[in-house]
Amino acid sequence: MIDVRLLRIDPDGVRVSLARRYKPELLEQLDVAIALDVQARQISTRRDDIRAKVNELSKAVGLAKRSGDEAAAEAAQAESRELGAEEHALGAQADDVQNELREVLLRIPNLPHPDAPDGGGDHENPLVKGPIQMPESFADHRRVPHWETAAELGILDSERATKIAASMFTMQRGAGASLARALCQLALDRNADVFEEVRPPTMVSTSTLTATGHLPKFADDAYAIERDDLWMIPTAEVPLTSMYAGEVVDESQLPLRLMAYTSCYRREAGSAGRDTRGMLRSHEFDKVEILALATPEQSPALLTELVDRAEGTIASLGLPYRIIEICTGDMGQSHHRSFDIEVYAPGCDAWLEVSSISWFADYQARRADIRFRRAGQKGTEIAHTLNGSALAVPRVWAAIVENFREPDGSVIIPDVLRPYMRGLERITA
């Protein structure tokens, strides 16, 4: 959520900033929010005045009764009773307007960082690094889609996954399953030096899914367990961000670095029929997420740190990759600034997004009510959150199968993964 106070202090600044997202309807919503805020304050000021009077009268009743002046007490009671009705009505009105304002505010996206590149869509995302480890050319034996190679090697069984669950679910078998797990262990081990490993719930409450910005606007993208009022997480970002919801942490504890290996569940509501083959898009996949809770001052360096961490893992696998920055028109709702790491998959001839690293400023923390206290200072401040995928399994899995395919159809396992795969060097049929 953006800060309502910003709407009052600098509405034009907010307008200009939001305009960079290239969604004209946002500016209309903004005007609605500003109007509601004015209205809400007017009503609650009036209600507060009446309440003050009621409080005063109530005190007078107490005093009068104690001094035995029944007549005065009754007069004050009568007056207070009348005011009470008015206060009640105004209170209800104020609540309504405030709820309405909150509903609108929850759907207004974050303001882009001034340095975030301007652009109307993903075609305008600038390249900031790479390609790295990109060969001059790819031999024909590497131009085979991973689902074909995987079928020959018997390491992917999408038919049975569909039978067991539904379409767009995948199942890895044998060395394919080991490879998926090895990738997670690699990512965890590479970040365990400073990130605390967490095994969070993968089903969360409505308020938890709201804190990260996934609700209310993107309810269709998440799996709901309506009977128990729970949601399946689309990413470990969701539970990790809310770990400190409603808490005030000490500045000395920041930055807090957390990581988690979880399954992620996505309905992929808008993508039916897209990427139905192989491992490019799936309703359930594994991912290692890294996340930081920080002060505003710490945030920029942490953003770089998270990008470096994600990049380092991809580089260690020897995959060709590049880094792009997400432009204002393509950024997610909660994002303040955002980078993607893409791996090249020669078989599909596509750049696959394998990691997304984002800085949310105080947008999520305000929703989650995560604050910190500066040493020796009064009051609290909203914290900053940042997170990124340390490694998302399916697309990296696919990229490995395509990039490291040998002429004989086998797949070479990257060195760094072998210790996690019982020393396996090559997947053969």
Next chain:
RNA sequence: GGAACGGUGGCAGAGCGGACAAAUGCAGCCGCCUUGAAAGCGGCCGGCUCGAAAGGGCCCGGGGGUUCGAAUCCCUCCCGUUCCGCCA
């Protein structure tokens, strides 16, 4: 799922219709003492919100109600602990 007891400030914990933003202790901050520290002593010490300020309002798990007045009484939901049941 059933029963009992609970949910109060950063933490612990009193209060159970009016003078309560809330005792007390711990932690924290400032000062005195001290070569320095500890102990001791004195003082300060919750959050949110409206307002230029003065000042006002809200917050004792959430919501609703009773009352002139609710942390305190009633209803309801949520969460926790213990016991029983069930279960990996």
